[in-house]
Amino acid sequence: MENRVEPFLDEAAGEPAVRGFLHLPANSPRAALVLTHGAGANCRAPLLVALADAFVHSGLAVLRCDLPFRQKRPHGPPFRGSAEQDQQGLRRAAAILRNVTGTPVFLGGHSYGGRQASMLAASDANICNGLLLLSYPLHPPKSPNQMRTAHFPSLHTNVLFVQGTRDGFATPEEMESALKLIPATTQLVLVEGAGHELLPRKAEAARRVTDTIVGAFDDFFSIAEKRG
Numbered sequence: 562m563e564n565r566v567e568p569f570l571d572e573a574a575g576e577p578a579v580r581g582f583l584h585l586p587a588n589s590p591r592a593a594l595v596l597t598h599g600a601g602a603n604c605r606a607p608l609l610v611a612l613a614d615a616f617v618h619s620g621l622a623v624l625r626c627d628l629p630f631r632q633k634r635p636h637g638p639p640f641r642g643s644a645e646q647d648q649q650g651l652r653r654a655a656a657i658l659r660n661v662t663g664t665p666v667f668l669g670g671h672s673y674g675g676r677q678a679s680m681l682a683a684s685d686a687n688i689c690n691g692l693l694l695l696s697y698p699l700h701p702p703k704s705p706n707q708m709r710t711a712h713f714p715s716l717h718t719n720v721l722f723v724q725g726t727r728d729g730f731a732t733p734e735e736m737e738s739a740l741k742l743i744p745a746t747t748q749l750v751l752v753e754g755a756g757h758e759l760l761p762r763k764a765e766a767a768r769r770v771t772d773t774i775v776g777a778f779d780d781f782f783s784i785a786e787k788r789g
Contacts, residue, residue, distance in 0.1 A: 563587050564617050569624060571657055577650035579657055580604075581626030584613045590622035592782075593662040594693065595654045599672030600638045603631050608671055608695070608760045615771040619779070622662045626654050628674060639673065648681040655689050667782070669693035672730070672757065676709060679720070683712040691782050692720040693774075696757050699731035699739055713742035720747045721781045723774055725755030750777045 569583040581604040594616055598606050604625040613623040629650040630643040639647065651668060659666045668678040668689040675694035682688050700707045720743060724736050731739075733751055740747045752759055752770055761767050 566613075566617075569626070571653070573653075576653055577629040577646055578632060579624075579626055579650065579654045580632055581624060582613070583661075584617040584623040584625070586617050586620050586622065588620065590662050590664055591620045592665045592667065592690075593622040593624070593658045594667045594669050595651065595658055595678075595689075596623055596625040596693075597628055597651065597654075597670045597674035597678070598625075598631070599670075599674055599696070602671070603627050603635075606671065608758065611760060611767055611771050612669075612774060615768075615775045616778075619775050622658065622664070624654055624658050626650075628677070644677060644680070647677045648684075651678055651681050652685075652688060665690040667691045667693060667778075669695065671695040671759070672698050679716060680712050682718040683715040686717045689718065692718055693723070693778060694720060695723050695774075696725065696728055696759055697722055697731065697736070699735055702729035705735065708739070710739050710742055713739065714744065716743045717745050719745050719782070721750065721778060722747065723750045723752065723759065723777070725752045725757065725759055727754060728757045730757055748777070748781050750774070 564587050566582055566584045569581050571579040596609050598604055604627045609625045613625050616623050628647040630639040630647055655666050666689050670678045675697055678692055682692055726733055736749055
């Protein structure tokens with residue numbers, strides 16, 4: 562049996578739909594990861610596709626999915642006030658993936674998606690086994706006084722942050738300072754020279770970045786030894 566990817570859609574009355582693509586490894590998965598996108602993208606974003614492919618080859622099941630706002634709006638930023646529903650969409654995605662795989666489930670997201678995952682985990686520590694936050698939007702570009710850290714002191718879920726050193730949403734120094742607000746265990750992985758998008762255009766460089774993220778994830782969450 563080979564690794565496979567298939568379209569995924571789960572709709573339930575009164576609940577946000579979960580829509581995207583499910584990546585399944587050839588053998589039984591050792592863990593599962595929900596991956597979602599930033600404010601201007603969708604689940605087909607190159608970073609998510611590359612990471613899903615890398616993670617499934619390492620033995621994880623991956624559900625890369627569109628947040629509820631993107632399901633309603635094919636283009637453009639989230640609607641004002643959509644955060645709560647987007648978080649509920651992540652809650653359902655995590656529950657569905659846990660039922661499908663029977664394994665620990667991690668929540669991951671790029672920029673806005675990661676922020677919503679972290680806010681959800683801050684409100685419910687049992688929602689997932691850990692967080693992978695890619696290019697966390699610590700503040701709007703050129704507005705360092707508008708910090709998005711109000712929920713950090715309530716975050717009791719272990720978090721792996723991955724940040725480009727040239728990301729306009731946060732400097733490495735700002736990230737290191739912000740992580741001190743989180744009472745759980747955290748780690749910051751810096752991608753030298755990368756901007757907010759994280760993924761370089763050249764295939765070899767992009768592969769190095771995804772390999773770095775997968776390796777850091779395994780080490781941080783101590784699941785490498787569970788590979789089949």
